[in-house]
Amino acid sequence: MSDLLVSTRKGLFTLRRSTAGWAIDDVHFLGDPVSLVRPTADGALYAALELGHFGAKLHRRDQDGVWAEIGVPVYPTQPPDVEGEKPDVKWSLQKFWAIEQGSDGTLWAGTLPGGLFRSADEGATWSLVESLWNMPERRAWFGGGADVPGLHSIAVDPRDPRRLHVAVSCGGVWYTEDAGETWQVRAKGMFAAFMPPDQRENPLIQDPHRMVACPAAPDVLWVQHHNGVFRSTDAARTWTSVEVPPSVFGFAVGVHPEDPDTAWFVPAVKDECRVPVDAAVVVARTRDGGRSFDVLRSGLPQQHAYDLVFRHAFAVHRSGDVLAFGSSTGNLWVSEDAGDHWTQVSAHLPPIYAVCFG
Amino acid sequence: MPSVEFTSNLLRHLPTPRAEVLGATVRGALEAVFAEQPALRGYVLDDQGALRVHVAVFVDGRGVIDRDGLTDALGERSEVFVMQALSGG
Numbered sequence: 219m220s221d222l223l224v225s226t227r228k229g230l231f232t233l234r235r236s237t238a239g240w241a242i243d244d245v246h247f248l249g250d251p252v253s254l255v256r257p258t259a260d261g262a263l264y265a266a267l268e269l270g271h272f273g274a275k276l277h278r279r280d281q282d283g284v285w286a287e288i289g290v291p292v293y294p295t296q297p298p299d300v301e302g303e304k305p306d307v308k309w310s311l312q313k314f315w316a317i318e319q320g321s322d323g324t325l326w327a328g329t330l331p332g333g334l335f336r337s338a339d340e341g342a343t344w345s346l347v348e349s350l351w352n353m354p355e356r357r358a359w360f361g362g363g364a365d366v367p368g369l370h371s372i373a374v375d376p377r378d379p380r381r382l383h384v385a386v387s388c389g390g391v392w393y394t395e396d397a398g399e400t401w402q403v404r405a406k407g408m409f410a411a412f413m414p415p416d417q418r419e420n421p422l423i424q425d426p427h428r429m430v431a432c433p434a435a436p437d438v439l440w441v442q443h444h445n446g447v448f449r450s451t452d453a454a455r456t457w458t459s460v461e462v463p464p465s466v467f468g469f470a471v472g473v474h475p476e477d478p479d480t481a482w483f484v485p486a487v488k489d490e491c492r493v494p495v496d497a498a499v500v501v502a503r504t505r506d507g508g509r510s511f512d513v514l515r516s517g518l519p520q521q522h523a524y525d526l527v528f529r530h531a532f533a534v535h536r537s538g539d540v541l542a543f544g545s546s547t548g549n550l551w552v553s554e555d556a557g558d559h560w561t562q563v564s565a566h567l568p569p570i571y572a573v574c575f576g
Numbered sequence: 577m578p579s580v581e582f583t584s585n586l587l588r589h590l591p592t593p594r595a596e597v598l599g600a601t602v603r604g605a606l607e608a609v610f611a612e613q614p615a616l617r618g619y620v621l622d623d624q625g626a627l628r629v630h631v632a633v634f635v636d637g638r639g640v641i642d643r644d645g646l647t648d649a650l651g652e653r654s655e656v657f658v659m660q661a662l663s664g665g
Contacts, residue, residue, distance in 0.1 A: 272660070290618060
């Protein structure tokens with residue numbers, strides 16, 4: 219079984235499965251906020267730090283297990299008076315919010331304040347995808363949960379590494395089929411009921427909290443949006459609203475690696491409240507493309523639980539049966555039967571930002 | 577010659593020995609340090625060359641005025657101290 223990589227407010231925790239169950243095996247960067255970690259096909263790990271004083275940093279661990287700090291994206295010089303640029307958007311890296319690798323080895327990084335960067339040399343150097351950054355439409359994006367927009371989801375098509383879908387809070391879903399030369403917004407069908415009526419369906423202001431594509435069927439995408447859950451079966455050209463019990467609000471979503479109809483969500487009370495419905499942690503699972511859901515509670519706290527699961531904090535193992543998620547209050551749960559039953563692995567971790575399997 | 581010293585908290589991330597450098601302004605002194613250690617730049621300055629929001633620089637015991645341009649003047653024996661601002665938590 220793969221290791222479990224848990225990024226937290228106070229470091230990176232790696233967990234390993236033994237016959238006795240899951241347990242913490244090692245701790246890295248203790249004391250430093252780790253916003254996310256991603257493994258890549260070459261056996262490396264990339265860890266994104268968000269140092270409170272000294273900025274966002276990136277470390278790479280090679281197959282020998284040695285961590286080394288590598289390069290970070292640097293935004294170009296900001297021209298004065300960029301038309302339509304919001305005052306809060308300073309062209310400077312604040313945070314890594316997505317790191318993904320395509321089958322051609324290209325690393326892609328999504329950031330706050332909304333830039334997409336790529337690296338062809340394992341993160342030593344990065345270049346801004348200027349076609350996306352310089353679009354006038356980009357300046358319509360705004361912050362969701364942060365002062366500035368954040369590009370948090372990158373789905374690289376496993377069939378063709380030039381095709382990417384990226385999602386932005388708040389800036390909709392964008393698609394390129396030429397490795398970032400040109401972009402199309404693809405948010406038709408999404409709506410934002412919280413916006414003024416004439417802006418509800420504006421694709422440029424949609425707030426997808428997290429977007430995942432099914433690895434075996436990459437034209438099927440799921441989005442946990444601020445306003446609900448949306449699913450696309452046509453490579454994001456159109457989106458359909460899905461009703462999820464007990465609430466359509468949440469941040470995280472996971473999709474089965476082979477079955478695009480199977481997905482998991484961790485619902486919460488919407489907007490200002492942001493705690494589990496009835497203070498009971500549940501996972502909602504569909505196996506029929508969103509027509510129906512099971513609300514899974516076994517092993518999860520059902521009284522006075524105030525855990526929020528952040529957008530990168532739900533992980534699906536490539537087996538499709540082993541799942542893990544972590545919460546804002548440092549709880550970590552694992553299921554080995556696709557969510558039917560959960561085991562609490564830890565109740566004492568720092569606030570959990572991201573969970574993935576190594 | 578002005579000196580530049582860094583908070584020991586930076587030592588967790590990279591070596592930051594005290595340096596004596598040529599420089600008539602804060603930027604001049606910092607650039608001289610970064611020329612010797614390029615990796616340090618991103619810890620102190622943001623992408624636009626301004627002081628990071630949660631980094632503070634003192635010159636002879638006084639906080640710098642020009643956090644963007646770093647034009648504050650240095651004397652021949654000025655002591656520049658770079659530290660984490662408490663606003664950063």
